[in-house]
Amino acid sequence: MSNPLPRIAPTTTIGTASPFSREGFETAVSNVQAHGTITDYGPPIGELKELEQIVGSRDGTHQRYVMTLRGFHGSDGVFYPYEVGLMSQNWVMHDEDGRFHIDIWKHFMSMDGTRSRSSHDSLVEDRRGNVFGWGSTPHTAAEAEENLTAALPRWVRYTPPASLTPGDDVDATEETRRSRSRIAPSITPPATLAAPTSTGALPGR
Secondary structure, X not given: OOOOOOXXXXXXXXXXXXXXXXXXXXXXXXXHHHHOEEEEOOOOOOEEEEEEEEEOOOOOOEEEEEXXXXXXXXXXXXXXXXXXXXXXXXXXXXOOOOEEEEEEEEEEEOOOOEEEEEEEEEEEEOOOOEEEEEEEOOOOHXXXXXXXXXXXXXXXXXXXXXXXXXXXXXXXXXXXXXXXXXXXHHHOOOOOOOOOOOOOEOOOO
């Protein structure tokens, strides 16, 4: 299977504080703590509390935003986060090939808001999640900071969605499965992507 996108080392390590306010960062983290869903992915990922927002329809061009808290449950039953992840995706449906061309930014921060690393990736997949190309794009620290600063306010202003109406449960379950299958790779330590299986499907699908 050919890989039409360039394969470049995906991660730039920054180790500098992001320029957004500490107050805004703490509000965003609090929103994920209050409204996020806990998932235990097992080693080496562990437990995540994650929250997702979608702008537009998943069937066509749309944007997807995910914020995660990586942590553990203490003996007191409380979830203690130790790393924050922020991901923004722009899904563009190309009519000529009927596939999504996805631009992905991922940022990882300590609990005081210090950004440790970021990546800017690309992915091409069809509606069933079969992968046809992947790669990473070089970026500067300033570009990463700009993207992070633009994405964070969405979580500071987060409002929980209205409860599901009757008949939405099956769709919601399917969307949860789809979203979790794409969140897991976003919070693992930086690594060069391996070639897909013969089916082109992502692991866990």
